[in-house]
Amino acid sequence: MIHQLIYYSRNTVPGGDRAMLTNLRDIVSASQRNNCRDGITGFLIFDKTWFIQILEGDRTQVGETYNRIARDPRHTGATVADARNVSTRSFPNWTMGGAMRTPEVEEVYLQHGVGSAIEPARLKSSQIIALAFDLQAFDQARRQGMRLAS
Numbered sequence: 001m002i003h004q005l006i007y008y009s010r011n012t013v014p015g016g017d018r019a020m021l022t023n024l025r026d027i028v029s030a031s032q033r034n035n036c037r038d039g040i041t042g043f044l045i046f047d048k049t050w051f052i053q054i055l056e057g058d059r060t061q062v063g064e065t066y067n068r069i070a071r072d073p074r075h076t077g078a079t080v081a082d083a084r085n086v087s088t089r090s091f092p093n094w095t096m097g098g099a100m101r102t103p104e105v106e107e108v109y110l111q112h113g114v115g116s117a118i119e120p121a122r123l124k125s126s127q128i129i130a131l132a133f134d135l136q137a138f139d140q141a142r143r144q145g146m147r148l149a150s
Ligand code: FAD
Pocket: 026, 027, 030, 031, 032, 034, 035, 044, 051, 053, 065, 068, 069, 070, 071, 072, 073, 074, 075, 096
């Protein structure tokens, strides 16, 4: 059994897009290092106001990872939106994928009925996972396009 936990929190990283991207790189790099060790996979969606993260793996490891993340000063008010056992991982190949909301991916948000301001408390876990899937697919298609163009 895989344990899947979804939470949201308020982003407290100061500064503009550049500072956000630097922070995302730091977070994703620590996440990939630790999650690889702990058998955790998942996805991180974020904009200037919110983080929404899906964590999946062994129940104890997911709990320990979430507790460590919740103490991080780069965000506040971490709130578990859903935690349940599932038969398979939704993001088996991602020790932690991440997608920042930029104008480029706006259409993906609109397709999921998410307007200019995300309201994480109003999103169902199935909507969050579907949005993360499509952000992941968008990112992969973009990378593929860049490889073909070079
Ligand atoms: P290091 O990365 O070596 O950090 C040492 C200490 O410094 C830690 O306490 C760390 O929290 C703190 N620190 C490092 N950089 C900063 C900074 N720029 N500002 C403030 N404090 C800092 N970690 C995971 O392992 N897996 C995840 O999936 C994951 N997702 C995250 C999602 C979000 C939204 C956030 C904000 C953080 C996430 N993290 C994740 C990071 C996590 O909160 C810890 O920082 C990290 O796990 C600590 O890794 P480490 O023990 O290797 O310490």
